[in-house]
Amino acid sequence: MPLARVRGWQWAVFGGLLAALGVMFFLGIALGSVVIPLDQVFAALTGGQTDKASWEVIIESVRAPRSITAVLAGAALGLAGLQMQTLFRNPLADPFILGITAGAGLGVAVVVLLAGAGGPTFTAGLGNLGNVGIVAAAFAGAAATLALVLLLSARIRNYVTILIIGLMFSYAVGSLVTVMIAAADARQIELFVAWGFGSFRGVTWQEMRIFAPVVGAGIVLGALLAKQLNALLLGEAYARSMGLNVKRMRLLTMLGASALGGVVTAYCGPVAFLGVATPHLARALLGSSDHRLLIPAVILLGGVVALFAELVAQLPGQTAALPLNAVTSLIGAPVVIAVLMRSRRGAFAS
């Protein structure tokens, strides 16, 4: 009987993704605004001496954390997007559908925009709040939102209601931010907008110590929930009939996805598009909705796409980078549309 589990060509897809990730990662290390000869890149990677001391620093302290951040953020967003799309049975769902970004944005807005309202504390620039303060604020905002959503969803059974609450929350928070923007000066607004552009470059080794473990934990949790997500493909009633504790599973999934989305938002800003698009690309590539295939696929693919976006945003030799969100959306959207139109099944899955 032709009842293979993972088919040959699917293995090939995984192989391809792994190879692409490796290539992209190497490119992420090798390319940047400063041109470093390839042999020097290898020298730095193998622990040797580079001709210029700054090159070693650039590769070790700038490019390596940046590339690792991109991989982790892409994987986190892809996985969280997949989880949300299956959980809410909605092809447009992403990690931010529950208002996580809005919450993180509110935190950042409070720090960036209100910091100056009581006094001119922000006039002179960024101060030592800088990245660290913004990360902390975004984290607090995302965590508060997450707690609120989980609290509400423990009481509410209906998925659509939870979605609508998330949406309403986003609107309300958006209004608060607007109010703060109205009362902020241009420099503060610029900082806020710059945060909104998204970037993988803010994470240093120091911050990686928090970022990487949180993403790792989210991925482990996601992998453990693969079976449950599969059961949910048939709908909640079937899932229940197969012995799934839907409520607990929903809570765990939302916790995991929100933590992933929240930590990425905190460290990289609200990175658009990857969360929605990566699951669709993965489904189209694998031709399957099986989460035991999709989860590793979105993790790899998310990393590849994020690295690619980062590479495009930072065209080699060019000093000023494009906003990451502009790249992910402007380049990514047509790609996803093309992929979906070519695949027989069209948009959805889950």
Place this chain on the structure above:
Amino acid sequence: MTNGQPVLESLDLSVGYRSRRRVRRVLEGLNLTVSRGEFIALLGPNGVGKSTLLKTFSAIQRPLAGTVRLGGRPLSRLKPAEIAKGLSVVLTDRLDVGSLSAYKVVELGRHPHTGWGGRLTAYDHRVTRWAILSVGAVDLAHRDVNELSDGERQRVMVARALAQQPRVMLLDEPTAYLDVSSRVKLTGLLRRLARRNNLAVVFSTHDLEIALRTADTVWLLAPGGELHVGGPEDLVLGGQVARAFQGDDLAFNPLERCFRLQQESAGRALVRGNGLTAALGRAALEREGYEVARASEGPADISVTISETGGALWEAESGGLSRRGDSLAQLAAFARAGSRRDPG
């Protein structure tokens, strides 16, 4: 057959819906038993509560009162996975699973039997294959469920329920979207599965004929929520079936175990002849509202002779006019004209 040992039973069960404000009881005081290998049709008109009852039996919904026992133990004391190992369902929910092969869907039935990671053992794959084989869906296995016809998909869903290796399978209107031949095939399949695997099967339907012809036991829900349990023939004899479905327009024919449109009599008809053609000729006249007599008992408003040998198919005489024709549709038209010509 039924070995008398109840695998699923309800005690004083009330089912319905509970919202924050009020409780709506749909059915009350239900005492039902399901034995191994029993093939049960849950019959009743739409909206009487068949789905609610099945969902309560399968622990998707909580009972308002009373208990349901699976293998002698109350559902409320069992863990979800334990329930799932004893009982599986096929629901009316339309599937939107994205790209998933039929095999993967059936494989999902192994959910309660696998560990946290959902890793499938060789045994799980054997059971999956067996389930697919049992419903005759081998050539569907590698196809995407979205590409299957309604009948094929329903067979796959039955295989999925089978892969759970339950003792009871509950199916909510499994034949609802199917065409006639698929309906008959699926019901036959379910019955075979019940017999071969000593599996109790409860399926709800409003298709009276199929239920009465195939079920070991019928749970008949009358419109008021009254429940009648018995063999199909017993329920026909007792008149419960007729009462449950009979209305102004329908009359139950116990002998043929089917309903017929009730209408104002167009008169008496006498049909001579034998065989299939004569029987269908009678059916045509009945459809036109005639009471069809077999022998010449008194006067008739139309008298027909059906001959299957040579010449015309039929000859008829009504109100002094005679006609002959080659199709039964012509006969029906002549009869219709006659009833208008000669009212009463």
Place this chain on the structure above:
Amino acid sequence: MSEQPEAFACAYKRKENEMRRPRPARAITLTLTALLTLAVVLLTAGCSGSAPPPPPTATPAPSTATPAPSTATPAPSTATPAPSTPTATPAPPTATPAPPTARPAPPTATPAPPATPTPSANLTGGCIDDFSPSVDYFPQKSSPEFAGNFTIEYHKSYKLLTVKEPFTGGSPRSYLLAQCGAPVPQLEGRWANAPVIRIPVETIFTGSTTHLPMLAALGRVDSLTGVAQTGYVSSQPVLDRIAAGLVAEFAPTFEIDAEVVIEASPGVLLASDAGPSQAHDTLANAGIGVVWNGEWLEETPLGRAEWLKMVAALFNEEAKANEQFENIAGSYNALAQKTGGIPEAQRPTVMTGLEFGGVFYASGGRSFAAQLIDHAGGSYVWADDDGSGSIETDIETQLERAGDADFWINAGAFWHTLSDVAGADERYTHFKPYKTGQIWTNNLALNDAGANDYYERGVTRPDLVLADLISIFHPSLTEERELQFYKQLQAP
């Protein structure tokens, strides 16, 4: 509008309109992001190209300001306006100004007796009561030497002030500063509709804190009745006036509150906004003179400081302005001369700026910071850049360029120790100034309220800033002096 770090000045001023618009919380909607990106890209690209026009030829103005006596006497017979064709070409601002022709016979329209004595000084308060058209009421005149973005043209009883680029990309704005007590001349061409401001003004609203030290230098702090935001003020006399309730806050939310301005009706409002808004029209309609302050579009620190003369023209305080500015320029140039001969090899390399959100913002190669570094005998790492605003680069490029810099100035304003630097971003520790402890912030003059005098007095006293920098780069060149603005970050 308060003063900003100049590294951001260009980009920030231009982007302000986009920023001001309320945005939904999800600041990442595709369109908006795309538009913003486009805007930013276009604007930053435009930044470097939009340098103010070159400074005017240094020919002193007075020559043109003395029209021939014959033309000054209005011919009573020519009630009809002179054929306007020859005067309709206003292109050179020094074109012969149209004589006050059609003024319907003011009481003093009869030729004044030439016996009226010419005043020896500008009238710095009150009005003249015996106007004579032949008298030059402004014997003391100022003309910008370093500033390129404004011109003052003197006539007998009025001045013509032109701000060439009032805001980034703005077209020139002209103002008619008319001596109080003298008739307002009817001018033609672009002067016909120029806003009229009666001078000397008695009360002033300032949109930028950089004007406050100018008022102090002119001894006119008492005239200040309004500031944009009280929270950004450093100067103690002004803070005292604010505490006494003598100064209104007219743009607390960075949006001009027209009602507050109209209520106080100042003699003039110095606008420092990114561009014209409805509030400006409202004020103009209410008869309030709004003079655009294009000071921050100057190219050189001295040019910027020279706007003292523009402010002085409003008060008829030209004499004080000339004296003060001469001192500033003199001391600046003297300092610059000391370091001018330092060969490139002996110049320490200097970096500026900060990273945020993946972008390293550094001062442009033609920015004030870059010029100050150069004049202080330093070698700016981005000297080959030709932008006057800020450079947006990334940290790896900055590492490549400035990893071995000797000094890091204008670093994070809220840093006080070297551990603040490492705490803000670990990657900063790879810059040599971190290792050698040569990170200097300009926040020494930060007051308790958080306002930094560097952005107030530092702008009008570039000589002091320069002296600080020379003390930092070449301690041997300057005698022992206390730093005014700069502070070295210490190890904790």
